Amino acid sequence: MNFLTIFARNLKQGPQTEAFPLGPAFTPERLRGRIEFNAATCEGCRICERVCPANAIRFAKTPDGMTFDCWHNTCVFCGNCEFYCPTDAIHQTNDWDLSHVNADKFDMVEHGLIPNQTCVECGATALNTAPMVKNAKPPLSTEEYAEVRARCPKCRAKYLKNRKVPA
Amino acid sequence: MGLIPNFKNIATRSPWIYRINAGSCNGCDVEMATTALIPRYDIERLGCQYCGSPKHADIVLISGPLTVRVKDAVLRMYEEIPDPKVTVAVGVCPISGGIFRESYAVLAPIDQYIPIDVNVPGCPPRPQAIIAGVAKAIAIWRERL
Ligand code: SF4
Numbered sequence: 001m002n003f004l005t006i007f008a009r010n011l012k013q014g015p016q017t018e019a020f021p022l023g024p025a026f027t028p029e030r031l032r033g034r035i036e037f038n039a040a041t042c043e044g045c046r047i048c049e050r051v052c053p054a055n056a057i058r059f060a061k062t063p064d065g066m067t068f069d070c071w072h073n074t075c076v077f078c079g080n081c082e083f084y085c086p087t088d089a090i091h092q093t094n095d096w097d098l099s100h101v102n103a104d105k106f107d108m109v110e111h112g113l114i115p116n117q118t119c120v121e122c123g124a125t126a127l128n129t130a131p132m133v134k135n136a137k138p139p140l141s142t143e144e145y146a147e148v149r150a151r152c153p154k155c156r157a158k159y160l161k162n163r164k165v166p167a
Numbered sequence: 168m169g170l171i172p173n174f175k176n177i178a179t180r181s182p183w184i185y186r187i188n189a190g191s192c193n194g195c196d197v198e199m200a201t202t203a204l205i206p207r208y209d210i211e212r213l214g215c216q217y218c219g220s221p222k223h224a225d226i227v228l229i230s231g232p233l234t235v236r237v238k239d240a241v242l243r244m245y246e247e248i249p250d251p252k253v254t255v256a257v258g259v260c261p262i263s264g265g266i267f268r269e270s271y272a273v274l275a276p277i278d279q280y281i282p283i284d285v286n287v288p289g290c291p292p293r294p295q296a297i298i299a300g301v302a303k304a305i306a307i308w309r310e311r312l
């Protein structure tokens with residue numbers, strides 16, 4: 001009689017087969033998929049490049065600044081880069097549908113640019129990275145953060161050292 | 168006259184799929200087996216079926232970074248597959264070498280030796296991604312036939 005129970009259950013539940021590719025596919029929220037990079041919050045520490053086991057991430061210095069490239073055809077979706085990124089600039093999305101024809105092979109890349117800027121204090125050319133200010137007491141206000149960001153690394157350190165802490 | 172297009176319509180319905188393991192870690196092969204054998208994914212809905220002999224194959228799925236040791240065997244097997252064939256590289260290994268890139272023992276990327284038509288990146292790609300790749304391959308195969 002067992003098969004009758006299974007039969008009844010199957011009638012009620014319908015087929016287990018996923019509709020994909022004729023319908024949408026089930027995608028878990030935390031599926032490890034394509035890498036996404038946000039240059040605006042990147043600190044430029046290059047930890048992601050160092051921890052990537054497949055060497056999928058490359059930074060390069062160009063006249064315009066520092067470029068970021070993540071090659072989806074090399075990335076193994078391990079999530080190391082997101083785990084070690086101190087500023088949450090790199091994210092793993094749950095986008096898994098990366099299949100492509102071979103002609104598009106070299107377009108499968110996440111590209112970003114951290115542009116150069118001129119330091120407002122000393123005039124030196126430096127990268128416009130997001131400053132990582134830990135343990136500032138009280139925490140930096142939005143204006144202070146923008147001021148820190150507009151400086152080169154040396155002037156940033158000077159700015160933070162000379163910052164007046166309200167009593 | 169009308170017979171030849173009819174043959175073509177019948178022939179383009181159901182490609183046979185063949186798997187070549189070019190030194191893969193088995194991750195991709197497990198996913199390919201999952202794609203074919205588990206009712207949840209069921210690639211036979213697309214009319215495909217795995218076959219045991221390269222001589223019957225239409226679409227060939229290659230996994231693995233083409234290690235130096237299997238290179239000759241893989242190339243010989245690839246030659247045995249009749250034209251027109253469509254090649255799908257499954258996993259990042261055959262596409263770029265993936266985690267094994269720049270090793271002395273692998274010859275990736277595989278498209279230096281074998282013409283590749285569709286790439287399915289992932290380590291391993293999930294079954295749905297393989298199905299998406301096979302669907303692209305079937306479209307290419309219908310054009311070629
Ligand atoms: S993405 Fe994150 S880990 Fe990589 S350089 Fe930028 S801040 Fe550092």
Ligand code: SF4
Pocket residue numbers: 035048051052053054055056057070074075076077078079080081082
């Ligand atoms: S997920 Fe892993 S392999 Fe992919 S870019 Fe990040 S560290 Fe590299």
Ligand code: SF4
Pocket residue numbers: 190191192193194195196230231232257258259260261265266289290291292
């Ligand atoms: S792509 Fe990843 S899972 Fe597939 S064979 Fe290569 S290492 Fe193994």
